[in-house]
Amino acid sequence: MIDEKQAVALALEARKKSYSPYSKFAVGAVIVTNDGRVFEGANIENAAYGLSMCAERNAIFNAYMHGCHKEDLALLSVIADTGEPVSPCGSCRQVISELYPADKPIILANLKGEVRKTNAKELLPFAFDDQDL
Ligand code: THU
Numbered sequence: 001m002i003d004e005k006q007a008v009a010l011a012l013e014a015r016k017k018s019y020s021p022y023s024k025f026a027v028g029a030v031i032v033t034n035d036g037r038v039f040e041g042a043n044i045e046n047a048a049y050g051l052s053m054c055a056e057r058n059a060i061f062n063a064y065m066h067g068c069h070k071e072d073l074a075l076l077s078v079i080a081d082t083g084e085p086v087s088p089c090g091s092c093r094q095v096i097s098e099l100y101p102a103d104k105p106i107i108l109a110n111l112k113g114e115v116r117k118t119n120a121k122e123l124l125p126f127a128f129d130d131q132d133l
Pocket of ligand 1: 020023025026027042043044045052053054055056078086087088089092
Protein backbone atom coordinates (compact mmCIF):
# COMPACT_ATOMS: atom_id res chain seq x y z
CA MET A 1 0.00 0.00 0.00
CA ILE A 2 1.21 3.48 -0.84
CA ASP A 3 2.10 5.43 2.29
CA GLU A 4 1.96 9.17 2.84
CA LYS A 5 5.61 9.74 1.99
CA GLN A 6 5.27 7.83 -1.27
CA ALA A 7 2.11 9.76 -2.10
CA VAL A 8 4.01 13.05 -1.73
CA ALA A 9 6.72 11.70 -4.06
CA LEU A 10 4.04 10.70 -6.59
CA ALA A 11 2.45 14.16 -6.37
CA LEU A 12 5.87 15.65 -7.10
CA GLU A 13 6.01 13.48 -10.24
CA ALA A 14 2.50 14.57 -11.25
CA ARG A 15 3.58 18.20 -10.81
CA LYS A 16 5.90 17.76 -13.81
CA LYS A 17 2.77 17.54 -15.98
CA SER A 18 1.55 20.99 -14.90
CA TYR A 19 0.75 23.38 -17.75
CA SER A 20 1.19 26.72 -16.01
CA PRO A 21 2.82 29.21 -18.41
CA TYR A 22 0.81 32.13 -16.98
CA SER A 23 1.24 31.78 -13.24
CA LYS A 24 4.46 29.74 -13.49
CA PHE A 25 3.17 28.09 -10.33
CA ALA A 26 3.21 24.33 -10.83
CA VAL A 27 1.08 22.15 -8.57
CA GLY A 28 0.90 18.36 -8.44
CA ALA A 29 -1.59 16.09 -6.73
CA VAL A 30 -2.45 12.44 -6.42
CA ILE A 31 -5.39 10.46 -5.19
CA VAL A 32 -4.64 6.99 -3.82
CA THR A 33 -7.54 4.54 -3.67
CA ASN A 34 -8.28 1.87 -1.06
CA ASP A 35 -7.10 -0.77 -3.52
CA GLY A 36 -3.83 1.04 -4.19
CA ARG A 37 -4.54 2.75 -7.49
CA VAL A 38 -3.05 6.20 -8.08
CA PHE A 39 -4.68 9.02 -10.04
CA GLU A 40 -2.64 12.07 -10.89
CA GLY A 41 -3.57 15.70 -11.28
CA ALA A 42 -1.65 18.86 -12.12
CA ASN A 43 -2.84 22.40 -12.70
CA ILE A 44 -3.71 23.10 -16.34
CA GLU A 45 -4.02 26.77 -17.26
CA ASN A 46 -5.51 28.68 -20.18
CA ALA A 47 -4.94 32.07 -21.81
CA ALA A 48 -8.48 32.80 -20.64
CA TYR A 49 -7.21 32.54 -17.08
CA GLY A 50 -10.52 31.69 -15.45
CA LEU A 51 -10.69 28.42 -17.38
CA SER A 52 -7.64 27.06 -15.59
CA MET A 53 -8.08 23.98 -13.43
CA CYS A 54 -6.27 23.16 -10.18
CA ALA A 55 -4.22 20.04 -9.56
CA GLU A 56 -6.43 18.78 -6.72
CA ARG A 57 -9.61 18.90 -8.76
CA ASN A 58 -7.93 17.29 -11.75
CA ALA A 59 -6.73 14.41 -9.54
CA ILE A 60 -10.19 13.88 -8.00
CA PHE A 61 -11.95 14.14 -11.36
CA ASN A 62 -9.40 11.74 -12.83
CA ALA A 63 -10.27 9.17 -10.12
CA TYR A 64 -14.01 9.58 -10.72
CA MET A 65 -13.52 9.28 -14.46
CA HIS A 66 -11.93 5.89 -13.80
CA GLY A 67 -15.03 4.73 -11.92
CA CYS A 68 -14.06 5.68 -8.37
CA HIS A 69 -16.48 7.15 -5.87
CA LYS A 70 -15.97 8.91 -2.55
CA GLU A 71 -15.80 5.68 -0.54
CA ASP A 72 -12.98 4.33 -2.75
CA LEU A 73 -10.60 7.18 -1.98
CA ALA A 74 -7.95 6.74 0.71
CA LEU A 75 -5.45 9.56 0.42
CA LEU A 76 -4.96 12.90 -1.30
CA SER A 77 -1.57 14.54 -1.58
CA VAL A 78 -0.80 18.00 -3.00
CA ILE A 79 2.56 19.68 -3.54
CA ALA A 80 3.79 23.06 -4.77
CA ASP A 81 6.75 25.40 -4.29
CA THR A 82 5.32 27.32 -1.34
CA GLY A 83 6.78 28.72 1.87
CA GLU A 84 4.44 26.58 3.93
CA PRO A 85 2.87 23.32 2.76
CA VAL A 86 0.53 24.30 -0.10
CA SER A 87 -2.93 25.54 0.84
CA PRO A 88 -5.76 24.37 -1.47
CA CYS A 89 -7.92 27.18 -2.88
CA GLY A 90 -11.52 27.69 -1.81
CA SER A 91 -12.96 26.11 -4.96
CA CYS A 92 -10.91 22.96 -4.41
CA ARG A 93 -11.98 22.85 -0.75
CA GLN A 94 -15.63 22.87 -1.85
CA VAL A 95 -15.06 20.10 -4.40
CA ILE A 96 -12.99 18.07 -1.93
CA SER A 97 -15.75 18.37 0.69
CA GLU A 98 -18.26 16.76 -1.68
CA LEU A 99 -16.14 14.21 -3.53
CA TYR A 100 -13.47 13.13 -1.01
CA PRO A 101 -14.17 11.41 2.34
CA ALA A 102 -14.44 13.87 5.26
CA ASP A 103 -12.00 12.08 7.56
CA LYS A 104 -9.41 10.59 5.19
CA PRO A 105 -5.89 12.07 5.16
CA ILE A 106 -4.98 15.00 2.97
CA ILE A 107 -1.22 15.52 2.84
CA LEU A 108 -0.13 19.02 1.87
CA ALA A 109 3.55 19.48 1.03
CA ASN A 110 6.12 21.86 -0.36
CA LEU A 111 9.46 21.42 -2.12
CA LYS A 112 11.36 21.93 1.15
CA GLY A 113 10.02 18.62 2.39
CA GLU A 114 7.56 20.18 4.80
CA VAL A 115 4.27 18.38 5.22
CA ARG A 116 0.95 19.23 6.85
CA LYS A 117 -1.60 16.50 7.45
CA THR A 118 -5.23 17.55 7.41
CA ASN A 119 -8.66 16.38 6.22
CA ALA A 120 -11.67 17.72 4.33
CA LYS A 121 -13.59 18.69 7.47
CA GLU A 122 -10.69 20.77 8.70
CA LEU A 123 -10.15 22.40 5.29
CA LEU A 124 -13.79 23.45 4.96
CA PRO A 125 -15.78 23.45 8.18
CA PHE A 126 -19.51 24.18 7.93
CA ALA A 127 -19.46 23.33 4.21
CA PHE A 128 -22.39 23.91 1.88
CA ASP A 129 -23.57 20.48 0.76
CA ASP A 130 -26.46 18.56 -0.79
CA GLN A 131 -28.38 18.68 2.48
CA ASP A 132 -28.63 22.44 2.09
CA LEU A 133 -30.53 22.21 -1.20
N1 THU B 1 -3.43 26.03 -7.95
C1 THU B 1 -3.59 24.69 -7.79
O1 THU B 1 -3.53 23.92 -8.75
N2 THU B 1 -3.81 24.23 -6.54
C2 THU B 1 -3.76 24.98 -5.41
O2 THU B 1 -3.92 24.45 -4.32
C3 THU B 1 -3.52 26.42 -5.52
C4 THU B 1 -3.55 26.99 -6.88
C5 THU B 1 -3.10 26.53 -9.29
C6 THU B 1 -4.13 27.36 -9.99
C7 THU B 1 -3.27 28.15 -10.95
O3 THU B 1 -2.99 27.36 -12.09
C8 THU B 1 -1.98 28.34 -10.20
O4 THU B 1 -1.95 27.34 -9.21
C9 THU B 1 -1.83 29.72 -9.56
O5 THU B 1 -2.94 30.04 -8.80
